[in-house]
Amino acid sequence: MKKYKINSGLLLTRVRQEKPLVHHLTNWVTIYDCANAVKVLGASPVMAHAQEEVAQMASLASSLVLNIGTLTVEFVSAMKLAAKGANKKGIPVILDACGAGATKLRDEKCFELLDQVRIDIIKGNASEIARLSGGNVRTKGVDAVSVSGDLRKIAKYLAIKRKAVVVVTGKDDIVTDGKRVFAISNGSPLMGKIVGTGCMSSSIIGAFIGVESDLAVASATALSVFGIAAEFAARDSKGLGSFKERLFDFLGKITPETVNRMQKIKAL
Secondary structure, eight states: OEEOOOOHHHHHHHHHHHOOEEEEEOOTTTHHHHHHHHHHHTOEEEEOOOTTTHHHHHHHSSEEEEEOTTOOHHHHHHHHHHHHHHHHHTOOEEEEOTTTTTOHHHHHHHHHHHHHSOOSEEEEEHHHHHHHTTOOOOOBTTBOOOOOSOHHHHHHHHHHHHTSEEEEESSSEEEESSSOEEEEOOOOGGGGGSTTHHHHHHHHHHHHHTTOSOHHHHHHHHHHHHHHHHHHHHHHOSSHHHHHHHHHHHHHHOOHHHHHHHOOEEEO
């Protein structure tokens, strides 16, 4: 493995200067956290879910984040409308396949989205990505279960099949466009002990893809920046509650120089 020279600090500066509008149709459990994460980072969130306006709102945005965490059939219909609006304008779309592999409905709706609209980034934990790759795995609610096989190969297969960037979150995150593979090692174990960090990471990716057309580089950078903020928050917190509070603090005040110094992005 070798260190990959991504100028994450420059991309963070661009996010703060350009303030991309990140349109969300997302998880009701974590929607407030997702909006805050995007806002404190320096971008602009909007949470528009109504079928009557989603396509228009998506066409105005810099990126579109879809998250099936609190899934309903009607909600997915709105997601399709929003994605079609984004597709027409060439606006990147990320799908957080939250809970894919847990139920038949989640699987069906994920595949409907992948088949019927253009999804540029597919993001999930190990079992979610394995399920979308065709594996016979079952996710434990929205938590990952162990997956047999090489996750890098599984992610690359899905990326090539769907012509998309695939993001696999875990102890070390994986990002691949089917050719390049990046491993991101920033972060803290505390991220997995509170609700919302997975959804927030999708939103942070949404901010970075709103300013950078290389979606694999943008995704790797977003995960690194989020992970670095979590590292600082873990050092400065007294428990899980203060960790979450401090995570927002450091997302807002982390500097490009610190990001470039602390990023752990490797090309595999």
